[in-house]
Amino acid sequence: MAMLSTQPYKGARDFYPEDLRVQTYLFNTWRTVAERYGYEEYMTPMLEPLDIYAAKSGTELVNDESYLFVDRGNRQVVIRPEMTPSVSRLVAGRRQELAYPARLYSVANFMRYQRPQHGRLREFWQLNVDIFGVPTIDAEVELITMADEIMKAFGATDKMYAIKINSRSLVNFMMAEYLELDVVQSQLMMKLFDRKDKITPAEFRDQAAEIFDQPKVSQGLKKIAALFAAKTMGDLPKQIIDSNAIKQVQTLFTLLREHGVKSVMFDIGLMRGLDYYTDIVFEVFDTNPENSRSLFGGGRYDGLVGLFGVEPIPTVGYAIGDVTFRDFLQTHKLLPRLHTTTEVYVVVLGDSLKGAQKLAQRLRGEGVNVEVDITGRKVDKQIKTAVKKDIPFILFLGKKELDEENYTLKDVAGEKEHHLSFARLVTTIKDYRHAQEDVI
RNA sequence: GCGGAUGUAGCUCAGCUGGUUAGAGCGCUGGAUUGUGGCUCCGGAGGCCGUGGGUUCGAACCCCAUCAUUCGCCCCA
Numbered sequence: 017m018a019m020l021s022t023q024p025y026k027g028a029r030d031f032y033p034e035d036l037r038v039q040t041y042l043f044n045t046w047r048t049v050a051e052r053y054g055y056e057e058y059m060t061p062m063l064e065p066l067d068i069y070a071a072k073s074g075t076e077l078v079n080d081e082s083y084l085f086v087d088r089g090n091r092q093v094v095i096r097p098e099m100t101p102s103v104s105r106l107v108a109g110r111r112q113e114l115a116y117p118a119r120l121y122s123v124a125n126f127m128r129y130q131r132p133q134h135g136r137l138r139e140f141w142q143l144n145v146d147i148f149g150v151p152t153i154d155a156e157v158e159l160i161t162m163a164d165e166i167m168k169a170f171g172a173t174d175k176m177y178a179i180k181i182n183s184r185s186l187v188n189f190m191m192a193e194y195l196e197l198d199v200v201q202s203q204l205m206m207k208l209f210d211r212k213d214k215i216t217p218a219e220f221r222d223q224a225a226e227i228f229d230q231p232k233v234s235q236g237l238k239k240i241a242a243l244f245a246a247k248t249m250g251d252l253p254k255q256i257i258d259s260n261a262i263k264q265v266q267t268l269f270t271l272l273r274e275h276g277v278k279s280v281m282f283d284i285g286l287m288r289g290l291d292y293y294t295d296i297v298f299e300v301f302d303t304n305p306e307n308s309r310s311l312f313g314g315g316r317y318d319g320l321v322g323l324f325g326v327e328p329i330p331t332v333g334y335a336i337g338d339v340t341f342r343d344f345l346q347t348h349k350l351l352p353r354l355h356t357t358t359e360v361y362v363v364v365l366g367d368s369l370k371g372a373q374k375l376a377q378r379l380r381g382e383g384v385n386v387e388v389d390i391t392g393r394k395v396d397k398q399i400k401t402a403v404k405k406d407i408p409f410i411l412f413l414g415k416k417e418l419d420e421e422n423y424t425l426k427d428v429a430g431e432k433e434h435h436l437s438f439a440r441l442v443t444t445i446k447d448y449r450h451a452q453e454d455v456i
Numbered sequence: 457g458c459g460g461a462u463g464u465a466g467c468u469c470a471g472c473u474g475g476u477u478a479g480a481g482c483g484c485u486g487g488a489u490u491g492u493g494g495c496u497c498c499g500g501a502g503g504c505c506g507u508g509g510g511u512u513c514g515a516a517c518c519c520c521a522u523c524a525u526u527c528g529c530c531c532c533a
Contacts, residue, residue, distance in 0.1 A: 081531070136531090396489075
């Protein structure tokens with residue numbers, strides 16, 4: 017019989033306790049900020065019928081990158097590759113009963129059949145935040161402000177990340193009116209803009225030239241150059257500055273500054289791959305070039321709820337991925353040292369196991385997390401186990417301690433031993449716990 | 457799906473132009489130490505050299521295939 021592999025499935029991770037501590041820290045911090053803005057958590061099934069993706073995200077995400085299979089009832093089923101269609105379905109299902117604006121968030125896992133590499137795996141977790149029923153720019157302001165606050169909640173400073181903002185309707189105006197491209201040409205040009213930073217200027221020029229109708233090539237290239245030469249919105253060509261789309265972008269920037277969001281910048285090349293975005297789009301990037309993948313992204317997608325045959329509901333949402341976010345925290349050394357939830361390891365001396373278990377039970381009754389060594393091993397082995405498990409306190413329990421009800425508590429890191437009554441034992445441990453919570 | 461790199465002990469890696477029984481450090485484990493860890497000293501376990509073929513008198517080393525990991529492209533969190 018061949019050896020079974022201990023490796024997890026390609027592109028998926030096992031989370032040992034020390035890994036899961038990090039994950040829990042991420043999720044809890046995400047949840048805390050989302051709830052601070054009045055968002056409520058929801059959940060949907062991991063499997064969705066293929067149809068709900070067919071109409072919208074379209075493109076490669078579903079066709080090439082999803083886990084698609086036929087179930088025993090001959091239904092075409094997809095393991096969710098993203099949350100947006102699911103939450104749209106959720107809202108469409110109770111569109112009349114929900115209180116608007118509906119503020120919803122979730123932390124869930126997703127799978128995409130893609131080649132794993134730095135910052136990208138096949139199974140990943142996302143925080144998804146969406147607001148339904150607000151057609152005005154105030155929805156974008158709220159979400160981008162929250163995104164900024166999430167970064168701050170992890171201790172990030174403004175210089176560590178950049179929030180890039182663009183507008184799909186502005187892009188549409190640019191493509192159709194300014195560059196005078198038809199629908200097919202616009203699609204190609206948008207894809208090219210998206211790749212701008214990954215290819216050389218010469219390649220960009222050549223590929224752009226191929227998209228224009230022959231007579232318009234030289235004029236078109238000049239116009240593109242004028243676009244990218246603009247360092248601020250004010251530098252953009254007049255025809256664009258006069259458009260309605262850009263006025264909205266300007267309003268957004270003004271409001272974000274009033275909310276104290278400093279890391280924002282306008283990026284006319286920001287496209288985002290998903291087809292359903294209709295207006296403002298944004299992404300957050302690590303300013304450290306080693307982690308160039310976007311940390312999160314989102315935007316306005318007013319049409320999606322309407323696909324379920326109901327009145328469309330204006331929506332803005334974004335998602336944060338756990339993989340790139342962990343990379344961000346690591347490269348900026350923002351991950352705190354996280355400890356086990358176990359607070360006390362009971363080292364049993366001699367044959368006092370029964371008495372030790374009784375005392376442990378009393379401690380548990382007081383809300384203390386206690387692990388008892390039930391192996392009967394020598395003391396040094398028991399201590400080594402406690403140290404290896406990173407448990408902050410060791411409680412030595414032998415006949416003497418149990419008889420005298422005077423307990424020896426060792427602070428593992430500080431190497432100090434205290435002789436305490438039961439009541440003092442409990443307060444000492446709880447004081448330590450509160451000190452830990454303050455750090456995080 | 458396309459291109460590049462890498463697979464030797466649990467981990468990080470040595471291993472000469474192919475030449476006997478395969479090496480180190482860390483880790484693990486037992487002891488020195490019968491009620492106190494981290495330091496020190498002594499012992500021990502653990503490898504079909506990713507897998508399958510091929511070349512050769514002989515392969516960890518050369519060739520082919522395959523799988524896995526990793527970097528980039530595509531795409532995206």
